[in-house]
Amino acid sequence: MFTKTEILYDLKISIPLFFWVLFVVQFLAKWVSNLAIKRKYPKNSAIYFGRKIIHIFASGIVAFLIPFFFKEPILPFLMAVFFAIYTFLPHKTGKLFDWFQVKENLHEVNFCLMWGFSILFGWFFDKSFWLGVIPALFMSFGDGITGIVRNLKYKKRGKFWEGSLAMLFVCVLIGLKMGWAGIIAAIFATIFEKIEGIDDNISIPIISFLILLFFFKFFPNLCTL
Numbered sequence: 660m661f662t663k664t665e666i667l668y669d670l671k672i673s674i675p676l677f678f679w680v681l682f683v684v685q686f687l688a689k690w691v692s693n694l695a696i697k698r699k700y701p702k703n704s705a706i707y708f709g710r711k712i713i714h715i716f717a718s719g720i721v722a723f724l725i726p727f728f729f730k731e732p733i734l735p736f737l738m739a740v741f742f743a744i745y746t747f748l749p750h751k752t753g754k755l756f757d758w759f760q761v762k763e764n765l766h767e768v769n770f771c772l773m774w775g776f777s778i779l780f781g782w783f784f785d786k787s788f789w790l791g792v793i794p795a796l797f798m799s800f801g802d803g804i805t806g807i808v809r810n811l812k813y814k815k816r817g818k819f820w821e822g823s824l825a826m827l828f829v830c831v832l833i834g835l836k837m838g839w840a841g842i843i844a845a846i847f848a849t850i851f852e853k854i855e856g857i858d859d860n861i862s863i864p865i866i867s868f869l870i871l872l873f874f875f876k877f878f879p880n881l882c883t884l
């Protein structure tokens with residue numbers, strides 16, 4: 660299905676992106692989290708900043724670059740699986756990356772897996788990648804900005820409406836890539852992020868992907884891809 664030339668081409672791009680993600684996870688997120696503590700934010704709030712920095716600067720930037728530089732989805736998917744394992748092992752060993760991880764949940768592991776599956780499954784329907792990338796961008800940039808806005812104002816994690824408005828704005832801008840279909844998916848992604856008691860790292864990509872796929876297959880006149 661994928662040629663050796665395509666794999667090698669994507670490998671050259673994947674290597675620097677892989678190390679960029681490691682830099683964001685191990686250094687940039689830690690620096691932001693430590694800075695928040697110095698600014699008198701509570702520890703849990705500082706951790707939340709660290710998580711959202713990874714959302715935006717690691718997964719968000721990489722997802723955005725995929726349609727422009729990648730030929731196939733295998734290497735992005737494998738990178739996502741690697742980082743799922745990479746973030747799961749500290750939970751297993753009890754040695755958490757305490758600038759963005761908390762003992763109570765494995766949401767960052769779910770994030771990595773859902774990001775990878777969205778990119779992978781989307782490609783089989785749309786070789787331009789956007790069908791799978793847009794849900795990943797909702798999860799990365801949209802959910803990232805909502806957490807930062809809420810945290811800046813309330814200094815704690817919570818589903819406050821200011822963050823939801825910020826997420827809706829960002830997701831609609833992203834969704835414009837697919838026209839009305841993208842706007843509708845952006846609205847539902849924001850609604851599902853607001854629901855308490857479910858992991859929005861799972862709900863956001865699933866609901867937005869299914870909505871985009873529905874329009875892509877049955878109402879292409881409302882989908883600009």
